[in-house]
Amino acid sequence: MNFPAFIELPFEMERHGPAGMEWSDKYPESLVRYFLKNYTKKKDRVFDPFLGFGTTAFVAEEMERIPYGIEANRERFEWAAGQLDHWQNIKHGDAANSATFGFPKMDFCITSPPYMPCHHRWNPLFGGDPKYAGYDQYLKRLGLIFEKIAGLMKKNALVVVQADNLKGRRYTPLVRDIGHIVSNVLRPEAEIILRWINEKPDYPYTHCLVFKKK
Numbered sequence: 001m002n003f004p005a006f007i008e009l010p011f012e013m014e015r016h017g018p019a020g021m022e023w024s025d026k027y028p029e030s031l032v033r034y035f036l037k038n039y040t041k042k043k044d045r046v047f048d049p050f051l052g053f054g055t056t057a058f059v060a061e062e063m064e065r066i067p068y069g070i071e072a073n074r075e076r077f078e079w080a081a082g083q084l085d086h087w088q089n090i091k092h093g094d095a096a097n098s099a100t101f102g103f104p105k106m107d108f109c110i111t112s113p114p115y116m117p118c119h120h121r122w123n124p125l126f127g128g129d130p131k132y133a134g135y136d137q138y139l140k141r142l143g144l145i146f147e148k149i150a151g152l153m154k155k156n157a158l159v160v161v162q163a164d165n166l167k168g169r170r171y172t173p174l175v176r177d178i179g180h181i182v183s184n185v186l187r188p189e190a191e192i193i194l195r196w197i198n199e200k201p202d203y204p205y206t207h208c209l210v211f212k213k214k
């Protein structure tokens with residue numbers, strides 16, 4: 001299978017998040033559409049374990065794929081699932097419990113985990129629970145979550161993880177760290193650098209790490 005080293009896509013939110021809720025971590029529909037067009041076919045099962053505002057699921061339905069997903073935040077879950085034909089495939093819960101929702105094996109996964117700067121203590125994968133504070137715990141948990149995701153994928157299925165490196169008080173090489181952690185459970189296939197055409201204000205590039213189920 002061929003993967004380009006570099007692509008360009010519009011940074012445009014076709015679907016806005018709900019009024020009154022923060023939705024700056026939503027990704028553009030163009031990103032999902034690009035991967036589904038090139039690496040899936042109609043009726044494929046498309047999984048997003050960090051579903052957020054449902055972008056993956058909405059585009060999957062638009063392209064006649066079957067969406068599945070998990071979202072930990074109840075408001076986000078209800079907002080997205082409430083607008084989907086396949087709402088019963090969308091679960092409210094923790095992606096670490098992916099194996100417990102009775103999902104069938106998936107053909108494709110595209111997702112973007114919550115990001116954590118390396119100097120923060122608040123671990124977004126645990127909603128800030130102090131028992132799991134710190135970047136090490138975050139990476140460890142991501143490793144476990146992707147192990148569970150790998151268990152749900154068909155043999156040779158692709159898993160695409162979109163991530164940014166984080167600027168700020170301290171630089172966080174999140175793309176490298178996620179790549180390293182996920183490589184323990186899925187075979188790395190490619191890293192695609194994506195330039196947003198109508199530039200995202202803070203960061204014009206993002207990274208799509210492509211893995212394959214061994």
Ligand SMILES: C[S@@+](CC[C@H](N)C(=O)[O-])C[C@H]1O[C@@H](n2cnc3c(N)ncnc32)[C@H](O)[C@@H]1O
Nearest residue numbers: 026027050052053054055072073094095114125
């Ligand atoms: C970067 S956002 C995903 C945005 C999504 N791609 C979209 O376009 O709307 C990450 C999401 O993961 C959710 N999340 C955080 N921890 C989680 C967990 N342990 N299991 C499942 N979802 C989780 C957050 O609530 C957030 O909505």
